[in-house]
Amino acid sequence: MHSQRPITRSRLSATAAATVLLTIGATITAVTSPATAAPAAVAHDDFNGDGYPDLVVSAPGGTVSAKKGAGYVAVLYGSAKGVSASRRATFSLSTPGITGLAQTADHFGQSTASGDLDGDGFADLVVGIPGKDIGSAVDAGAATVLFGSKGGLHGPDSLSLRDDTPKTKGGFATGLATGRFTGAGTRLAVLTRDGVWTYGIEYSPALRGPRVAAVASPSEWWSDYVPAGLTSGDYNKDGADDLVVLGTQFAYEGGLYLYEKHGSALYLPGGSSGLAYGRQLTGGATGTSGDLNKDGYADLVLGSPADYDYWCECLVDGGSVDVHLGGADGPGGQGSGHQVWNQSSPGVPGAETKGDSFGGAIAVGDINGDGYADAAIGAPGNDIGKATDAGTVWVFRGSAAGLTVKNIHTLGQDSWKVPGTPEKADAFGSALRLIDADRNGKAGLVVGAPGEDTNDGGAWVFSGTGSGLTTSGSWSFNGATIHAPSPDARFGGSLAP
Secondary structure (H helix, E strand, C coil): CCCCCCCCCCCCCHHHHHHHHHHHCCEECECCCCCCCCCCCCCCCCCCCCCCCCEEEEECCCCECCECCCCEEEEECCCCCCCCCCCEEEECCCCCCCCCCCCCCCCCCCEEEEECCCCCCCCEEEEEECCCCECCECCCEEEEEEECCCCCCEEEEEEEECCCCCCCCCCECCEEEEECCCCCCCEEEEECCCCEEEEEEEEEHHHCEEEEEEEECCCCCCCCEEEEEEEEECCCCCCCCEEEEEEEEEEEECCCEEEEEEEEEEEECCCCCCEECCEEEECCCEEEEECCCCCCCCEEEEEECCCEECCCCCCCCCCEEEEECCCCCCCCCCCCCEEEECCCCCCCCCCCCCCCCCCCEEEEECCCCCCCCEEEEEECCCCECCECCCCEEEEEEEECCEEEEEEEEEECCCCCCCCCCCCCCCCCCCEEEEECCCCCCCCEEEEECCCHHHHCECEEEEEEECCEEEEEEEEEECCCCCCCCCCCCCECCEECC
16 A cells, blocks of 8 residues: 555754755755666656556546535546547546545645656656645645556555645645656655655555655745746756746835736756755746757746736736746756747737736647647637637747747637637636647647636647647537536646646
């Protein structure tokens, strides 16, 4: 059985941790286990080991066991024909074998991440439950690890993670990411209100399953920074994955009223000793990673969908995206390229309007098979005609210089052959995923619209071709399609990276 107990960790004091991390960039270390043979490379999202990536769609508002907002996730398994709603499984805190009971407003699936955490050759899925109450600690948060197998993900022997000292509104698992942060073995990074924890999971045949073997001390934030998520990648190509904390920086006049807020990310490079503080980056309330310019370095694409500046009346605040190209010194380092995009950028279709939330979701993947990763950027607050907040997605091509407006196009429910009709508060583009589910070398796009049909939600699937994304043959599905709870489920609220 997998251990179901809270995991014991060493912890720095809040003051010491903040001082060490933010002032001198101290290493966030983890206890290491005895060396073992490196497992064969496994796709981070192939849960049944058949070589095809799988798709995870969350419905954090779903009613489970009569508990509104308990939430669930649906897994659609990839195949030579791509993803299909007929090859699926659903999981929640009411699934047999998963520790815990479904509660109102748990929001199971609000955050997700995947990777082969136990080194058995099958990708595993980590599901965040940031609204989970633990004892008297309301919204303390927790996470569940579902392990992969030849038959796919399964509930029995799942692993439950939570803070040893749960706090009210602690936000445990607000963000999740996986990576080889020490250069050996995939680890899990968990974001909380106060810091980041990393976990290593070791496979032990004697225990008939994985066990937590290593845990890092936390980093912590200064008072005017609010973390929101995590992403990872090897941005400096040193063999160890790096971690990026996504969030928002606030500024107050005399501590009385807000006059500025903007997306801001923290770059934590990995290494043999673990993660260390690197630098602060512009942009970053949302973000993801991929090789846009085909130079072998992961690049970082950061969204700032809700920036605000009281003093700058020229700022429309429709949202923007920062591209930090990877390099030997990492994103934002010496010689690293930097781009900024918004709807006012030359060649970008549309008109910037306050509240568009351009950059509210981002996905990166190679749509046309040319070796350059492309980027899909969501603006879930974009209006279409009289349909306010209907939502739109922009698709940028990758190039040797990073993202380019050449062959850029937009996508929405008003596009040719796209199922549905733009409606108020659909929030099309709130979640995005580029996935090569049929392994033909061309990633297709999955778009989440959690506000569809008055918050029932839905997801749309588009195919990639040699000439780019196509709407021909596109299709959509929701909770009802897969015989899962549908009313107010906010299906498509997140799509596992």
